[in-house]
Amino acid sequence: xxxxxxxxxxxxxxxGENATMNCSYKTSINNLQWYRQNSxxxxxxxxxxxxxxxxxxSGRLRVTLDTSKKSSSLLITASRAADTASYFCATxxxxxxxxxxxxxxxxxxxxx
Amino acid sequence: ETGVTQTPRHLVxxxxxxxxxxxxQHLGHNAMYWYKQSAKKPLELMFVYNFKEQTxxxxxxxxxxxxxxxxxHLFLHLHTLQPEDSAxxxxxxxxxxxxQETQYFGPGTRLLVL
Numbered sequence: 001x002x003x004x005x006x007x008x009x010x011x012x013x014x015x016g017e018n019a020t021m022n023c024s025y026k027t028s029i030n031n032l033q034w035y036r037q038n039s040x041x042x043x044x045x046x047x048x049x050x051x052x053x054x055x056x057x058s059g060r061l062r063v064t065l066d067t068s069k070k071s072s073s074l075l076i077t078a079s080r081a082a083d084t085a086s087y088f089c090a091t092x093x094x095x096x097x098x099x100x101x102x103x104x105x106x107x108x109x110x111x112x
Numbered sequence: 113e114t115g116v117t118q119t120p121r122h123l124v125x126x127x128x129x130x131x132x133x134x135x136x137q138h139l140g141h142n143a144m145y146w147y148k149q150s151a152k153k154p155l156e157l158m159f160v161y162n163f164k165e166q167t168x169x170x171x172x173x174x175x176x177x178x179x180x181x182x183x184x185h186l187f188l189h190l191h192t193l194q195p196e197d198s199a200x201x202x203x204x205x206x207x208x209x210x211x212q213e214t215q216y217f218g219p220g221t222r223l224l225v226l
Binding site: 030031033035040041042043044045048088092098099100101102103104105 | 114116118143152153154155157160162167168200202204206213214215216217218219220222
């Protein structure tokens with residue numbers, strides 16, 4: 001499997017529900033980042049969690065990191081139709097920010 | 113908007129054509145990146161530039177030729193492409209002072225090679 005592998009590949013929920021996406025990776029990391037991509041557009045940075053952090057919040061986003069299991073999760077609470085997008089985790093393994101390795105992403109659909 | 117622009121947004125070219133993709137960032141960053149995004153595949157890092165110097169070429173075929181004339185501009189020159197090169201090409205930039213670890217992406221150029 002690849003560094004930064006997301007699970008599930010696709011997720012469909014109703015507005016107001018919470019969405020949880022998981023990411024697994026293989027090597028030691030400096031930090032792990034989550035990005036969002038609307039269809040056919042560029043990626044937008046959502047949140048960064050460093051290797052010495054376990055949990056981080058930003059608005060309706062909550063990210064956890066378990067370095068012992070080499071995994072991270074992204075929780076979006078009280079989802080909205082506008083949250084429909086692809087979500088990618090990216091791991092920074094080397095010199096800070098110089099190289100990110102992206103996973104294949106989770107396609108989230110929030111139905112109104 | 114992220115402060116990173118890309119032109120053109122869409123491009124159709126034949127296998128014998130020569131074209132160029134342009135990326136410009138207005139963020140004062142010193143690192144710039146080219147990525148390729150194909151359907152159902154992870155983003156593939158192609159090239160990295162730091163302070164106008166290429167610091168990474170991720171085994172990209174020579175039909176892709178990057179150019180970074182200054183820290184604000186990045187080009188990807190395309191020549192004799194193959195249909196499998198059809199993809200979304202994304203440019204990104206990153207600051208290099210302090211703990212600037214996030215990358216800022218442009219909207220991408222959707223390339224179709226016929």
